[in-house]
Amino acid sequence: MTFHDCRFPVPKGEGSARTGAEAEIVGQNIPKKGFLMQIAGQAALVTGGGSGIGADVARHLAGLGAKVAVLDVNREGAEAVAKEIGGLALSCDITKADQAEQAIAAARAAHGPLRILVNVAGILIPGRILGKEGPLALEKFAKVIEVNLIGTFNMMRLAAADMAGAEQLADGERGVIVNTTSVAAYEGQIGQVAYAASKAGIVGMTLPAARDLARSGIRVLAIAPGLVATPMMLNLPPDIQKSLGESVPFPSRLAEAREFSRLVQHMVENVMLNGEVVRLDGALRLAPK
Numbered sequence: 128m129t130f131h132d133c134r135f136p137v138p139k140g141e142g143s144a145r146t147g148a149e150a151e152i153v154g155q156n157i158p159k160k161g162f163l164m165q166i167a168g169q170a171a172l173v174t175g176g177g178s179g180i181g182a183d184v185a186r187h188l189a190g191l192g193a194k195v196a197v198l199d200v201n202r203e204g205a206e207a208v209a210k211e212i213g214g215l216a217l218s219c220d221i222t223k224a225d226q227a228e229q230a231i232a233a234a235r236a237a238h239g240p241l242r243i244l245v246n247v248a249g250i251l252i253p254g255r256i257l258g259k260e261g262p263l264a265l266e267k268f269a270k271v272i273e274v275n276l277i278g279t280f281n282m283m284r285l286a287a288a289d290m291a292g293a294e295q296l297a298d299g300e301r302g303v304i305v306n307t308t309s310v311a312a313y314e315g316q317i318g319q320v321a322y323a324a325s326k327a328g329i330v331g332m333t334l335p336a337a338r339d340l341a342r343s344g345i346r347v348l349a350i351a352p353g354l355v356a357t358p359m360m361l362n363l364p365p366d367i368q369k370s371l372g373e374s375v376p377f378p379s380r381l382a383e384a385r386e387f388s389r390l391v392q393h394m395v396e397n398v399m400l401n402g403e404v405v406r407l408d409g410a411l412r413l414a415p416k
């Protein structure tokens with residue numbers, strides 16, 4: 128694994144020992160401390176941060192004052208985003224235990240123990256179980272599971288170990304992990320058997336992971352986007368983009384990455400959210416094809 132040596136200046140934070148924001152809720156029995164995790168000054172790591180949704184999450188968290196590590200197997204993408212936001216670029220394949228360990232160690236050295244992990248990295252290799260050329264190559268199925276499910280788990284387990292050593296915030300919280308699944312986890316289309324299985328695995332991990340990590344004060348959540356306007360989608364012909372957008376009941380358009388990032392922000396801030404998958408899809412339910 129190659130690390131990008133250049134540590135770009137990080138935004139001025141308020142220190143990781145900062146406790147949650149004070150909540151003044153008149154007439155409600157909510158503790159004064161707690162309720163909101165303060166993002167400013169916290170160490171965040173975004174996988175897949177070199178492109179699309181992950182790049183937007185990295186920009187958004189940096190805009191809120193987090194110290195952001197941008198991790199991607201695509202080094203140029205990670206470096207470009209890190210440079211733009213004053214973050215740390217990490218070149219890493221999330222499926223490799225040693226690379227991921229080194230990446231988290233480098234992020235800790237630059238920013239302190241992790242508080243926020245957003246796992247966005249993922250791939251889609253389409254293919255029917257029985258195609259024109261015979262059964263789907265086992266390597267293709269395994270590759271998608273390896274990146275989307277095992278890679279997400281790899282980052283989650285290592286980030287959790289890093290978070291577990293951090294000082295407690297309000298409510299005893301130490302950190303939060305947001306994983307990225309897809310509506311295909313529920314309504315996988317023809318040719319999406321590997322992708323749907325990998326994303327359903329992320330849905331299945333969410334509650335047991337939250338239960339496992341509860342004693343360490345670490346929350347686990349997941350977002351299931353529908354159709355998001357990222358470079359992958361925006362490279363499709365305009366008429367196809369339009370018809371995809373029109374398939375969404377309301378609002379009838381592709382989602383924007385910044386809508387995903389706003390949900391990440393809310394999930395990080397709202398300490399009572401845990402063990403849940405939230406669909407972000409405008410009521411879309413995917414058809415078979």
Ligand SMILES: NC(=O)c1ccc[n+]([C@@H]2O[C@H](COP(=O)([O-])OP(=O)(O)OC[C@H]3O[C@@H](n4cnc5c(N)ncnc54)[C@H](O)[C@@H]3O)[C@@H](O)[C@H]2O)c1
Nearest residue numbers: 175178179180199200201220221248249309352354355357
């Ligand atoms: N765009 C959509 O409509 C949509 C819908 C549902 C779910 N999603 C999910 O959202 C996530 C992001 O999608 P996107 O459209 O931004 O895709 P994208 O291709 O623009 O970004 C994915 C990033 O992940 C990185 N990556 C891939 N394999 C990696 C690995 N092994 N290690 C480290 N980084 C790796 C890529 O280099 C890339 O920068 C994916 O998990 C995808 O499955 C996207």
